[in-house]
Amino acid sequence: MSFFRGKKKQVILYSILIFICLASLIFVYHNASFYDRSIAKVTEIELIEKEDLTDFRGNDDQQFVQRIIAVLQNGEEKGSEMELLNEYSYSGAYDYEYKVGHELFVALDQSVNKKNRLTGEIKDIKRDKYLAIVMIAFAVTLIIVGKRQGLYSVISLGVNAALLSFALDVYIKYSNISLVLICGVTAILFTTISLFLTNGINEKTYAAIIATLIGTLVSLFVTYMVIWGTDGRGLHYEEMQFLSRPYEMIFMASLFVGSLGAVMDIAITMSASIFEIYEKNRDVSIAALRKSGMEIGKDVMGTMTSILFFVYVSGSLPMLLVYLKNAAPLGFTLSINLSLELARALAGGIGIVLTIPIGLYTAIFFISRKKART
Amino acid sequence: MNTLVVLAAILFALMVLVGGRKGAKSFISLFINFGIIILMVFFMMDPNASPVILTLIASMLIVCINLFYVNEVNDKTKMAFVSTIATLILLFVFIYLITSGAMIQGFGEEEIDELAPFSLLIGIDFVKISVSIVIISTVGAMTDVSIAISSPMNELIQYNPLMKRRDLFASGMRIGRDILGTDTNTLFFAFIGGYLALMLWFKDLSYSFGDIVNSKVFVGEVVTILCASIGIALVIPITSWINAVYLTRKRTKEELKES
Numbered sequence: 118m119s120f121f122r123g124k125k126k127q128v129i130l131y132s133i134l135i136f137i138c139l140a141s142l143i144f145v146y147h148n149a150s151f152y153d154r155s156i157a158k159v160t161e162i163e164l165i166e167k168e169d170l171t172d173f174r175g176n177d178d179q180q181f182v183q184r185i186i187a188v189l190q191n192g193e194e195k196g197s198e199m200e201l202l203n204e205y206s207y208s209g210a211y212d213y214e215y216k217v218g219h220e221l222f223v224a225l226d227q228s229v230n231k232k233n234r235l236t237g238e239i240k241d242i243k244r245d246k247y248l249a250i251v252m253i254a255f256a257v258t259l260i261i262v263g264k265r266q267g268l269y270s271v272i273s274l275g276v277n278a279a280l281l282s283f284a285l286d287v288y289i290k291y292s293n294i295s296l297v298l299i300c301g302v303t304a305i306l307f308t309t310i311s312l313f314l315t316n317g318i319n320e321k322t323y324a325a326i327i328a329t330l331i332g333t334l335v336s337l338f339v340t341y342m343v344i345w346g347t348d349g350r351g352l353h354y355e356e357m358q359f360l361s362r363p364y365e366m367i368f369m370a371s372l373f374v375g376s377l378g379a380v381m382d383i384a385i386t387m388s389a390s391i392f393e394i395y396e397k398n399r400d401v402s403i404a405a406l407r408k409s410g411m412e413i414g415k416d417v418m419g420t421m422t423s424i425l426f427f428v429y430v431s432g433s434l435p436m437l438l439v440y441l442k443n444a445a446p447l448g449f450t451l452s453i454n455l456s457l458e459l460a461r462a463l464a465g466g467i468g469i470v471l472t473i474p475i476g477l478y479t480a481i482f483f484i485s486r487k488k489a490r491t
Numbered sequence: 492m493n494t495l496v497v498l499a500a501i502l503f504a505l506m507v508l509v510g511g512r513k514g515a516k517s518f519i520s521l522f523i524n525f526g527i528i529i530l531m532v533f534f535m536m537d538p539n540a541s542p543v544i545l546t547l548i549a550s551m552l553i554v555c556i557n558l559f560y561v562n563e564v565n566d567k568t569k570m571a572f573v574s575t576i577a578t579l580i581l582l583f584v585f586i587y588l589i590t591s592g593a594m595i596q597g598f599g600e601e602e603i604d605e606l607a608p609f610s611l612l613i614g615i616d617f618v619k620i621s622v623s624i625v626i627i628s629t630v631g632a633m634t635d636v637s638i639a640i641s642s643p644m645n646e647l648i649q650y651n652p653l654m655k656r657r658d659l660f661a662s663g664m665r666i667g668r669d670i671l672g673t674d675t676n677t678l679f680f681a682f683i684g685g686y687l688a689l690m691l692w693f694k695d696l697s698y699s700f701g702d703i704v705n706s707k708v709f710v711g712e713v714v715t716i717l718c719a720s721i722g723i724a725l726v727i728p729i730t731s732w733i734n735a736v737y738l739t740r741k742r743t744k745e746e747l748k749e750s
Contacts, residue, residue: 151701152701153701154701170612172610172612172613173610174610174613176538176610176612176613176614177538177614178612178613178614180612206611206612207614207616208597208611208612208613208614208615208616208617209594209596209597209616209617209618210596210597210598210611210613210617211597211598211603211611213594219594222705241705241706241707242593242594242705242707243705244593244594244595244704244705244706244707244710245701245704245705247589247592247593247710247714248593248704248710248713248714250589251589251713251714251717251718252713252717254585254717254721255717255718255720255721258721258724258725259671259675259720259721259724262664262667262668262671262724262725262727262728263667263668263671263672263724263727264668266668266669266671266672267668267671267672267724269672270671270672270675270676273672273676274675274676274679277679281683281690282690285690285691285694286694288691289691289694289695307680311676315672315673315676339501340498343494343497343498343501344494346497347493347494347497349494350493350494351493351494351495351496352494352495357688358601358602358605358688358689359601359602359686359688359689359691359692359708360688360692361688361691361692361695361696362688362691362695367687367688367691370687371684371685371687371688372684373684374680374683374684374687375680375681375683375684375685376680376681376684377680377684378676378677378678378679378680378681379677379680379681381673381676381677381680382673382674382676382677385673386673389669411509414509414510415509415510415511415513415514416513418506418509418510418513418514418517419506419510419513419514419516419517419520419557419561420557420631420634420635420638420639421635421677422502422506422517422521423517423520423521423524423557423631423635424631424632424635424674424677424678424681425677425681426521426524426525426631427524427553427627427628427629427630427631427632428628428631428678428681428682428685428719429681429685430525430528430627431528431623431624431625431627431628432624432628432685432715434532434620434623434624434627435596435597435598435617435620435621435624437532438532438535438536438613438615438620439606439609439611439613440609441532441533441536442536442610442613442614442615443609443610443613451529456495458685459495460494460495460498461684461685463495463498463499463501463502464498465681466502466506466521467498467501467502467505470502470505470506470509470510470514471505473509474509
């Protein structure tokens with residue numbers, strides 16, 4: 118009976134999920150009226166000019182001009198056709214080749230052209246549709262592969278994203294509070310929420326939470342001391358993007374948040390496996406636990422550091438290419454574009470490795486307390 | 492002293508202290524991976540070379556280093572290699588469709604000012620570079636998951652030689668599920684850390700919700716995190732299936748030989 122009910126519950130849950138996915142897809146495909154900016158959908162394209170050109174560095178590229186007929190999707194002129202001109206290059210680093218079906222944000226001119234069509238200027242591309250498709254694909258794959266755990270991971274990512282947005286709002290409102298302090302408080306919330314959601318409320322999770330917090334603090338302290346001691350030599354803060362605030366503070370906060378996930382990952386792996394060994398054999402000695410814990414740590418250490426490394430380095434590819442193609446020297450290009458990314462990866466790596474013994478001893482502490490009680 | 496050198500030295504010392512020989516190997520593999528990426532960038536500068544093929548070659552090399560150098564060449568790592576590459580190719584199609592549709596290649600309006608002194612007409616298709624970014628950012632994590640599944644599956648069949656293919660597959664999936672949550676978490680926070688400044692920028696310049704969900708940089712970032720996570724999720728059934736098929740086939744072959 119309970120099997121049947123479990124099945125039924127599952128069917129209901131899956132139906133709700135499918136409904137949410139479909140509803141949000143339909144919404145993003147028809148949400149033009151919710152925007153204040155004018156949106157036009159491309160219906161016809163004509164290539165009117167094509168030109169080979171070579172830039173002042175000798176790079177060959179091609180430039181194109183296309184005439185676009187698009188239909189307005191919102192506003193007073195909804196349904197009427199308009200004509201737009203678009204210039205784009207083969208590289209497309211900051212321009213776009215539009216195709217039929219693309220939706221664009223446009224600014225309308227007050228005049229009409231000879232063919233009595235509205236004219237205007239392309240401002241940006243409507244991308245929310247693709248954002249929704251990727252989000253749905255992500256949620257669906259995680260839930261199909263991960264079942265319950267997958268669902269909880271999706272939920273915990275959503276909650277964490279909302280929490281981060283809220284924390285930044287608080288920071289902007291009360292700018293006199295230090296960003297690092299806000300990130301610290303948020304980090305505690307992040308850690309407890311994600312670990313409780315994915316691993317349940319039990320001693321194993323308590324040990325992991327404590328290990329995560331100690332691990333991040335210690336590694337942050339080490340990194341801070343190094344930056345302070347070396348005077349930040351070799352770190353090119355001037356290439357930090359999107360700066361609207363003092364850069365050193367943002368950088369420290371980003372180190373903090375960036376390594377948090379990896380440290381959390383190591384902490385839960387350590388404590389889960391130590392507890393597992395203990396549950397299977399309650400008479401196991403502390404020394405044996407320590408030994409197996411270190412073995413497990415060795416296995417995860419390398420892969421975790423390389424995850425962080427790839428994530429940080431990969432984002433710099435377009436910049437590296439632009440610099441090198443503009444004949445910037447290699448050493449200069451690398452140090453300008455990668456110094457902060459490498460610092461993040463290295464600091465995260467230090468956090469990961471430090472958390473192995475920290476996670477191990479926290480779990481052992483919890484187990485020996487348990488042993489003393491019984 | 493240069494900050495990066497000191498940080499690298501501390502990391503090396505810690506890795507050797509905690510991980511011994513394997514720790515040293517992991518550290519060296521980071522350097523080799525870095526070298527592979529820089530080489531890839533060099534080859535991408537040639538306008539005749541296809542960035543997509545270069546990315547695939549680079550990821551294969553990276554997977555080889557992470558599996559065969561850090562671990563060793565055996566059935567477990569070979570199966571992990573096949574599974575990772577198969578997943579990469581599958582993921583490739585999806586990523587390509589999304590990145591070319593959403594047009595998130597190159598640079599956003601928030602970044603363009605600092606690029607003013609540079610020529611952007613450099614004859615390289617930036618859509619393909621975007622695909623490359625997503626692939627490179629997830630390849631490390633995918634290899635990690637793949638070896639973490641294929642290694643215990645190989646152990647399992649040694650302890651229970653009579654296990655059915657279905658049960659083997661199911662246990663691979665179970666192992667994978669445990670890793671899935673933590674690894675997507677790692678990726679998520681790593682990206683958030685990298686883009687904290689961007690989030691503050693959006694808030695400081697009071698972008699509306701509509702502005703943010705259509706902005707190139709934001710959409711590009713979210714697409715990268717989510718596609719990377721989809722890669723991690725997909726590698727789980729693929730590795731479990733490839734291993735289950737391979738291990739049961741191998742067993743049948745051995746039985747035939749004995750009889």
